[in-house]
Amino acid sequence: MKDNVLILAIESSCDETACSVIENGRNILSNIISSQIEIHKEYGGVVPEVASRKHIENISDVVNEAIIKANVSCDQIDAVAVTYGPGLVGALLVGVNYAKGLSYAWNKPLIGVNHIEGHICANFIENKDLEPPFVCLVASGGHTHLIYINDYGKYEIMGKTRDDAAGEAFDKVARAIGLGYPGGPLIEKKAKEGNETAINFPRAVIDEDTLDFSFSGLKSAVLNYIHNKQQKNEEIIAEDVAASFQQAVVDVLVMKTMKAAKLKNCKTVALAGGVASNSSLREALEKECKKNNYVFLKPSSILCTDNAAMIGCAAYYKYLKKEFSDASLNAIPNLKLAD
Incomplete structure (x- = not known):
């Protein structure tokens, strides 16, 4: 060779x-x-x-x-x-x-x-010394997977979305509050001006025995909130909707990822995919990893x-x-x- x-x-x-x-x-x-x-x-x-x-x-x-x-x-x-x-x-x-x-x-x-x-x-490129095993959350417009990388080319799917991917939910909610496309960066920008605790949107756990995700219920909850406000002719604060929705997504992604790492007794956690560039997700997951003395890795935005x-x-x-x-x-x- x-x-x-x-x-x-x-x-x-x-x-x-x-x-x-x-x-x-x-x-x-x-x-x-x-x-x-x-x-x-x-x-x-x-x-x-x-x-x-x-x-x-x-x-x-x-x-x-x-x-x-x-x-x-x-x-x-x-x-x-x-x-x-x-x-x-x-x-x-x-x-x-x-x-x-x-x-x-x-x-x-x-x-x-x-x-x-x-x-x-992408994590191997960003982190030259990275070697398996590690747990990786892949979150993008088309996919939301929790994967255990046992070795190069050897993967175990620990959890995945049963309906909308995280990025898909961002796109649909962005469209609903008039932000346009692509939804992820626009939601993130708008959320910085809002209150993440203003609206109590649901955190879909499904059940305790699975690491699968479901974001369709959250998406529906946001749409219902908007429709109810419109019917009552009440003000919709887009910044609060964006911030509260984003926090609901981040909470579930972080919770499931940490659970996957603990189940595998794996001390290294990585992010990947388009949604991995979301600063709130990166910060929340890094905070939880530090709390548990885990190594947290993330690719640069271009990767x-x-x-x-x-x-x-x-x-x-x-x-x-x-x-x-x-x-x-x-x-x-x-x-x-x-x-």
């Missing part, structure tokens, strides 16, 4: 077209992200067909920019990695087919990567969003095990991380 392994990785699972060149899994040589947020804002959310078309328009330029910024040639690349699920099927197909084309043209191994695994691996560096990191450990894909690799929109 050569000393320096260079992997070119592509990510196109939703509305970011991204490409990265990463060295030995943890050293980023380039990490290019082309976001479609401004395009989808007018629709109030991601439109799958529009996202797919923009990926097609952007992917060649993004890949070329990543190669130029990394200052490498295709001959130096050891493998091509790509997200093949979960995500929007049309968006995934753009990345998968482009990666297969590069793999064939360059005669390099192809490595398919699970998007959720990529989010977890919380969808990016290709995290995909390259996950692919590196597959490369070491020679876990390669062939030309039959296909997009799997509902791909699972573990059974």
Whole structure:
């Protein structure tokens, strides 16, 4: 095995077209992200067909920019990695087919990567000395998972959402109080001006024997609160709604994560995914970890969003095990991380 392994990785699972060149899994040589947020804002959310078309328009330029910024040639690349699920099927197909084309043209191994695994691996990039085992909360627009990472590539799903993901709930509540899209950053900004104890929104626990999440009831409670206020012609203080909703989400995420760590007797807790950039969640989880003498890890904001560096990191450990894909690799929109 050569000393320096260079992997070119592509990510196109939703509305970011991204490409990265990463060295030995943890050293980023380039990490290019082309976001479609401004395009989808007018629709109030991601439109799958529009996202797919923009990926097609952007992917060649993004890949070329990543190669130029990394200052490498295709001959130096050891493998091509790509997200093949979960995500929007049309968006995934753009990345998968482009990666297969590069793999064939360059005669390099192809490595398919699970998007959720990529989010977890963002912590390896941010924390160079991190080694399994650890517990990770992955919270994003499409996923809310509590995962025990026993070893590289070995995952145990301890809990997951039964309905809305945390990020999805943020988007829907933001829309309800007139903040627009994307909901997460807008809710967080508005919440800083509000009172988190002003409204007693429910904390869905489901039952004591599960670490699963449910945010649909909380979302409904917020919508009902707004409708009742409107019917009574009473003032709705958006700042208080945002702050109280956000706190309800954070309380449940932190409580379940700490419970998972204690069940595994695991002293290291990590965050990942788009919602992981929420400052209230980061601060609350860090506070609880300090209280219990746990190590708390979090990626920088750029590694919380969808990016290709995290995909390259996950692919590196597959490369070491020679876990390669062939030309039959296909997009799997509902791909699972573990059974």
